[in-house]
Amino acid sequence: MKMKILTAEQIRECDRFTIENEPISSVQLMERAAQACANWISEHCKNHKKIAIFCGIGNNGGDGLAMARMLYLKGFDVDVFINTAQQKLSEDASVNFKKLRDFSGIDIKSFQEVDQYNFDSKTIIIDALFGTGLSRKIEVGYKCLIDKLNEIDNIKISIDLPSGLFADTIAENDSTIFKADYTLSFQCWKKSFLHTETGKYTGKVVILDIGLSKEYISNAITNDFVIDDRLVEKNFKPREDFSHKGTYGRITIIAGSYGKIGAAVLSTKAALKTGAGLTFTLAPRCGYEILQTSCPEAMFIEGGNQFVSQFEIEKDSVCGIGPGLGTEPETEKNFLQFLKEYSEPLILDADALNIISRDEKNIKLIPQKSIITPHPKEFERLFGSTADSFQRVELARKKASELQIYIILKDHHTQVITPEGKVFYNITGNSGLAKGGSGDILTGILTSFLAQGYSEENTGVLGVWFHGKAADMAAGKHSKEAMLPTDVISEFGNVFDELNKRISPKL
Incomplete structure (x- = not known):
């Protein structure tokens, strides 16, 4: 099953469906969500014993009130901040507020007391103010509270969604939003976790399974998905024992120009290390010795002198074009003629x-069916500017459909957009990929996978996941700052090992 991204309304419907069909009461479902959060905090915050929970009046606040009691029983020193005098609690939040009164060790404070509160270095701040229940800009009182909490240099955890953030859309520029270090969300990713303008508020996102209806989720209609490990494992094709180099296709990488032969090397190496059967590199003569020395497994095709001026590719090969190619007039003229x-x-x-x-x-x-891999500026040059990344995805959806191509929008959470309008968000990878050469590697990976018989959609999905997974392994060894694109290529074997172990038959 693909991991679907559901809207806030679909999530509410999923809650209702679960309550009606499991069956389970709404307050029991709240208990389940709170328990999942409390268990995670207890497991991952063992060096912190003091917790300040800020609760709203709705069901997100109810989650926080239930968590307070559970964390107290797990040995944490818990204080709860809530303004019950001014507004009425939701029915389920009221149930948990009444239960909390039985715990004399938990102090209940008003928001006004935050200025006098001692936030020592061991205090964790938990945001349970709004969650997905927010449908408009927050009121002044809550705005002041969130501004104060954002100024405090303590670990901050949001429940379900950072308060002030919307699940499906971008907030206005002057909106106040709680800035979390961790967001503990339920059952599925929200679209706002995955976009540049909004994802910066979530910190590390942890998706907790609280047993919402699999039937509802399976039948829910959406075109937005997360590329998770299960999807990749389902689509990955392990190497067959009875096979030969012809089984895994032939590719031609057209890349490089004087001073940019390194791009051709990186793309070629990535293609070789991801299993292409036969690899050709069409590059200018000035790169001959470099490519033959650094990539002896690939065959060299001379495509010009200082830059590529001819585009005659090997028959039946899948072609990847662009890394370090340059934009010389002769390159441009002959490339456009090739496309015609x-x-x-x-x-x-x-x-x-x-x-x-x-x-x-x-x-x-x-x-048609080609895969293009623009970063945001390249996308803008191709298709025009948009106000934000949410609109950029919608424009990409439109263009992918019109042109019947696949667009891989490179970003922190790279998106694979299909001609059918599906969008797959990748959740592997890190900022260590923000270096020249990272895109050249991705071109080699995609060209190799397409030649090996993966569909265009699966090539995109597997390719960006694989690229990011190798980058995560490289960052673990070298740090995000010091890792190089060549370090990412060096991790390809470890990614394949992990994939093969996961899907191999278990004795």
Whole structure:
């Protein structure tokens, strides 16, 4: 089952469906959610014994009130902040508030007391103010409270969703939003966790299974998905014992120009290390010795002198074009002519996209089912600007459908957009990939996977997950700051090992 991204309304419907069909009462479901959060905090916050929980009047506040009692029983020193005098609690929150009164060791304070409260270094701040129940900008009283909490340099945990953030859309520029270090959310990812403008408030996202109806989730209609390990394991094809190099396809990487041969090397190495059967690199003559020395397993095709000026590729090979290609007039002219005559799916990146973007008529030359991999600026040059990343995804959805191509929007959570309008958000990878050369690697990976018989959709999904997973392993060894694209390539074998172990038959 694909991990679906559901809207706030669908999540509420899922809650209702679970309550009606499990059956379970709403307050019992709240108890289940609170218990999952309390267990996670107890397991991961063993060096902290003091907790300040800020509760709203709705069900998110009810989660916080239930958590207070559970964390107290687990040995934490718990204080609860809530303004019950001014507003009426929801029915389920009221039940948990009454239960809390039986615990004399838990202090209940008003929001006004926050200024006098001692937030020592061992205090964890828990935000249970709004969750997905927020439908408008927060009121002044809550705004002041969140501003104060954001100024305190303590670990902060949001329950379900940082308060002030919407699940499905971007907040207004002047909105006040709780800035969490961790967000403990329930059952599925929210779209706002995955976009640049909103994801910066969530910190590390932890999805907790609270037993919401699998039937409802299975039948829920959405075009937004998260690329998780289960999806990758389902689509991954292990190497067959009775196979040969022809089984795994042939590829041609067209890349490099004087001073940018390194891009061709990185893309070629990535293709080789992801299992392509036969690899050719079409590059200018100035890169011959470098490529033959650094990538002896790949065959060299001379495509010009200082830059690529001819695009004659090997028959029946899958072609990846763009890394370090340059935009010389002769390169541009012959590349566009190549596109006019070529009809098979391509992987297009970097300078290939920059050349295409010089005239909007060129966009229609991209063969159907091709995969393009723009970063935000390249996407803007191709298709126009948007106000934010939410609108960018919708524009990409539209263009993927119009052109019948696959768009891989490179970002912190890279998105794979299909011609059918599906969007797959990748959750592997890290900021260590924010270095020149990282995109060249992805081009090699995608070209290799497409040649090995993966569909275009699965090539995109597996490719971005694989790229990010290797980057996470590289960061673990070298740090995000020091890791290099070559370190990422060095981790490919470990990613394959992990995948093969997961799907191999167990004795």
